[in-house]
Amino acid sequence: MTVAPREYDFVAARERLEAKPKSAGPKLGSLEDAAALVKDGDHLAIGGCLYSRTPLALVRALLRRRPTGLTLSRNLMCYEGEWGLVAGAVSKLVTSWMGIGLPWGLSRIQREFVETGRVEFEEWSHLGLGLRYRAAAMGVPFLPSLTMLGSDLMAVGGSKTIECPYTGRTVHAVPALFPDVALIHVQKADRLGNCRIDGYPHMDGDIARAAATVLVTAEEIVSEDEIRLHPDRTAIPGFLVDALAHVPYGSYPHECYGAYDAEPEHFTAYVDGILARGAAGVADYLQRYVYAPATHADYLALFGDARRAEAAARARMLTT
Amino acid sequence: MSVTANELLAVMGARELRNDTTVFTGVGAPMMASVLAQRTHAPRLTMMVEGGVIGPTWKPGELPISTNEMRAAYRAQMLPAITDAFLLAQRGFFDVGFIGGAQIDRHGNLNTSAIGGYARPKVRLPGSGGANDIISLCREVMILTVHEKRRFTERVDFVTSPGYLEGGDSRRRAGLLFGGVSRLVTTLGLFGFHPESRRMQLLALHPGATVEQVRENTGFEVVVSPQLTITKPPTEEELSILRMLDPRRQFIG
Secondary structure, eight states: OOSOHHHHOHHHHHHHHHTSOOOOSOOEEOHHHHHTTOOTTOEEEEOSBTTBSOOHHHHHHHHTTOOOSEEEEOSEEOHHHHHHHHTTOEEEEEESEESSOGGGOSOHHHHHHHHTTOSEEEEOOHHHHHHHHHHHHHTOSEEEESSSTTSTHHHHTTOEEEEOTTTOOEEEEEEOOOOSEEEEEEEEEOTTOOEEOOSOOTTHHHHHHHSSEEEEEEEEEOOHHHHHHSGGGEEEOGGGOSEEEEOTTSSTTSBBTTTBOOOHHHHHHHHHHHHHHTHHHHHHHHIIIIISOSSHHHHHHTTOHHHHHHHHHHHHHHHO | OOOOHHHHHHHHHHHTOOTTOEEEEOSSHHHHHHHHHHHTTOTTOEEEETTTEESOOOOTTOOOSSTTSGGGGTTOSBOOOHHHHHHHHHHTOOSEEEEOOSEEOTTOOEEOSEESOSSSOSEEOOOOTTHHHHHHHSSEEEEEEOOOTTTBBSSOSSOSBOSSTTSTTHHHHTTOOSOOEEEEEESSEEEEEOTTTOOEEEEEEOTTOOHHHHHHTOBSOOEEEEEEEEOOOOOHHHHHHHHHHOTTOTTTO
16 A cells, blocks of 8 residues: 555644645745745645646756655656656656657656666556545545546555445545645746636646645736736635746746647657666756756756747647 | 558547547547547537547647647637546546557456556556546547557456456446446457457458458457458548648658
């Protein structure tokens, strides 16, 4: 059984939230200050999905602090999982699928680390993991579901079935997952942390409610009036948020709906590095793109303005 | 006109879809099959993809690589949260689900997790993604796959996505009250599952394929339906729609 009791301890999770300030005050600070709220050994839930709206600037800022013993969970695991493993920051991954995307084949990093037993890898179905976050977002220890039943996935995380008290049917009691920290990138937020998400919601609304601490980066900081003019568009209310940083191109080279497209050629170059040199390919990449750039602006300069402008133009074409 | 493996899968998959129904689809051949059905005999088919997309109108030449990127959402009717998309299937709104699989057995169980022992596998595969949910929650499921011996095995190493488990009523006994694998579409033919034993059986061969070829490329004993038929080859119209959608042949090969 690999699910830790603290992941579904709804009483402890509730007490942790009750003890925490839930301020309507300003949250806006630096990317580095936000990343500093992560402690070694924390369970981090990563927002977005695969190469979409990934909080990559937060992940890079975090890795520069050389954390250890982290657990990462994400519905479809991408760069962040491979980087965390090669950087020596991560001891456990929780996901339903791992890779860069179908054209890039199997994740050689996942293969190397799992096949040699160097990381604990806990696999759920996509909905199974979504319901774990949803149960936590609802403050309950589990949710009944009809998914994963009969499969060998039930045993991986130690899932249990229960008999429905009303119908007598067998249902999967999907255990809650209360992460320590949620890392989320959004298109717009006001300085108080009220967040607007354009396009796909993914699972970000649930992980923001499930986690004890919520770190957000935003493409754009908008006025409080702008949020109040369209309150129906607020996906995450400000009092849930602990730290906010203004980071344009905060998911790049992953995509951010409506703002910029992904850079598949960059993914290909990254994967070619792995095909040629294995984990050392990722280590080289981390040196160049994560550890060497002193600031986010230095990071973006590695790609150049023209390339980013083209990615933004493609996003406009795809969303208008 | 020569036909690629993915064109054949897309055409045969499309023909299995009905008008006025819903399909939980994926990228690649399932996506091509769904759009082809919509543009031919099933204009009132609604597609959903697991990234959280309902009713997209995919742009020819800009087909999605992942189920949650901007291209997958192009001119969609709704973008629900991922969990809510799957919950529509759990509620029973999806008639058909499409999935693929690295390894499949004679009862339609799929393995996309690990080849060899699970804890220290010989090959660690990506994982379920939404396949387990689609096969558990849709009214019926169609599997599209290239027909290769290494994929067709007596018993999968790990049941990532449950077909009929050990056959008979074992799927139902596990709590999976709904659905099941109705069709397996491969590059050699169409397969169904016997209503009682739930064993895979060959229902139809694609033009040019032989029973012998199916046997050679299957790692377990092939049961052939007494009413074995031959599928109609892809038409010019079907192929031209697929090639219009994917002019750079990213997905049709």
